Amino acid sequence: MLDRIKSVAELTSYIRHLIEGDLSLQDVWVSGEVSNMTRARSGHWYFTLKDSDAQLRCVMWRSDAARQTSPIDNGDAIEVHGKIGLYEPRGEYQLYADAIRPVGVGDLYQQFERLKAKLAAEGLFDAERKREYPAFPHQIGVVTSPTAAAFQDILNVLKRRFPLAEVILSPTMVQGNDAPRQIVEAIGRLNAYTEVDLILVCRGGGSIEDLWAFNDEQVALAVAGSRIPVITGVGHETDFTIVDFVSDVRAPTPSAAAEQAVPNLADINAGLRLLTERLDGMMYDALLEREDKLNNVQRTLDYISPARTIANFRQRVDDLHGRVQRSQQDRLRRLRDRLDSKTAALEAASPQAILNRGYAIVTRSDDDRRIISELDATPGTGITIQLKDGELKARIEDKDAHEQYKRTLF
Numbered sequence: 001m002l003d004r005i006k007s008v009a010e011l012t013s014y015i016r017h018l019i020e021g022d023l024s025l026q027d028v029w030v031s032g033e034v035s036n037m038t039r040a041r042s043g044h045w046y047f048t049l050k051d052s053d054a055q056l057r058c059v060m061w062r063s064d065a066a067r068q069t070s071p072i073d074n075g076d077a078i079e080v081h082g083k084i085g086l087y088e089p090r091g092e093y094q095l096y097a098d099a100i101r102p103v104g105v106g107d108l109y110q111q112f113e114r115l116k117a118k119l120a121a122e123g124l125f126d127a128e129r130k131r132e133y134p135a136f137p138h139q140i141g142v143v144t145s146p147t148a149a150a151f152q153d154i155l156n157v158l159k160r161r162f163p164l165a166e167v168i169l170s171p172t173m174v175q176g177n178d179a180p181r182q183i184v185e186a187i188g189r190l191n192a193y194t195e196v197d198l199i200l201v202c203r204g205g206g207s208i209e210d211l212w213a214f215n216d217e218q219v220a221l222a223v224a225g226s227r228i229p230v231i232t233g234v235g236h237e238t239d240f241t242i243v244d245f246v247s248d249v250r251a252p253t254p255s256a257a258a259e260q261a262v263p264n265l266a267d268i269n270a271g272l273r274l275l276t277e278r279l280d281g282m283m284y285d286a287l288l289e290r291e292d293k294l295n296n297v298q299r300t301l302d303y304i305s306p307a308r309t310i311a312n313f314r315q316r317v318d319d320l321h322g323r324v325q326r327s328q329q330d331r332l333r334r335l336r337d338r339l340d341s342k343t344a345a346l347e348a349a350s351p352q353a354i355l356n357r358g359y360a361i362v363t364r365s366d367d368d369r370r371i372i373s374e375l376d377a378t379p380g381t382g383i384t385i386q387l388k389d390g391e392l393k394a395r396i397e398d399k400d401a402h403e404q405y406k407r408t409l410f
Contacts, residue, residue, distance in 0.1 A: 009088070016086035019093060025084040030056065030095060031103065034076045039065075047072075049080060049095065057094040058082070064098045067236055069207045077103040081238060099238045101208060112215050115242055119217070124224045125245045133229040133248065133261070137197035139166045140261055141190040141228070143183060146171045150204040150233075150254035157255050162262035168194055174203040179213035184222040191227050198229045200261060201243060202254035205236040214241035223247050233257025355388040362386075365393065 006014070019025055032049035039045055043062030048055050058080060060068075072078055082097040119125060140158065144151050146169060158165055170186035173179040183201070190199055201223065203214065213219065214234045220242045223230050230247045237252035244250040251257035347353055351361060362371040365382035377383060377396045385392040 012088045031079045037074045060097040130248045131229045133198040139196040141168050141196035141199040143186040143201045145174045153255045154258040157258035161264045180216035183219050187222045202233040214243045220246045231257045
């Protein structure tokens with residue numbers, strides 16, 4: 001199966017990731033001669049570093065170029081520190097420089113490397129020697145020049161982040177021939193006469209010569225021998241001195257050293273607010289859970305409570321009472337219906353009702369005996385005929401001769 005064809009941009013991006021993923025190309029020193037030096041209006045520097053066999057395009061951004069103390073120009077022999085990257089629009093790899101030094105400082109660099117190797121062999125750089133310092137220091141010792149801008153930067157950072165910490169300055173020179181001795185004495189004073197929780201050894205940026213006091217072996221031994229943890233903040237981010245390797249913590253700048261020394265009170269307050277909110281939420285959830293449990297227990301108690309049984313019996317009594325009432329009412333209604341039926345039957349069978357239907361009651365006038373058969377009245381017997389609204393008097397005739405004569409009975 002053939003690989004998918006890549007676009008130029010895809011291939012260039014892939015190569016850029018390969019270069020930037022190689023850590024050895026992200027922290028490199030390169031020596032050569034400057035050519036095609038261009039200082040753009042933006043403040044960025046563009047130049048080519050070359051030797052007899054090859055050349056390398058370089059760019060230094062304005063923020064890094066502004067820190068350079070030694071001017072460079074075409075034809076200068078320099079050493080450049082930076083990282084290799086790929087400029088995709090032109091498909092060119094180049095060195096993104098962050099530090100430049102003249103080749104003339106090579107002797108100092110060799111001294112630096114020899115002392116670094118010696119102290120490393122003595123175990124002064126071992127991670128096991130690094131000590132922790134309190135997260136909330138009460139007193140902080142500062143070893144620097146009282147007139148240096150770095151000291152004011154440290155005070156500003158500590159006041160902004162953690163004003164509760166007390167600052168004790170142990171003043172010293174930070175540049176010149178007497179600086180190493182004074183730095184050692186300043187560290188010694190803090191160890192002998194104070195109870196500070198940690199020490200900041202700091203100096204602002206400068207050339208390698210300006211920072212050389214912090215590459216002194218006696219200064220390194222004083223930092224390593226301090227009973228109090230030491231944070232160093234010497235120079236800029238790209239500057240490394242011997243004391244940085246010996247100290248317990250290395251910060252890239254004096255301000256960064258102050259930031260590492262103390263917590264941020266604003267962050268602590270924010271964290272406390274967050275914890276308070278979480279605690280409130282946990283308490284609310286716990287109360288809800290206990291309320292649910294209490295409600296469950298209450299429902300269980302209600303279910304097994306005698307009051308519930310009594311209430312059920314009461315309701316059952318009410319139901320039975322209602323059933324009895326309904327049964328009695330039904331029985332009374334049935335009896336009433338039967339009574340009404342019988343009453344109607346009696347009324348329908350009463351003599352008056354019979355009379356109302358056109359019937360008559362015939363009795364003998366002399367003894368009021370009811371005539372119910374033709375044998376009860378012989379011809380000539382006086383009778384009384386009771387109708388619904390009165391009586392008629394009559395006499396029995398001979399039925400055989402009834403139509404043969406006429407006579408007046410009364």
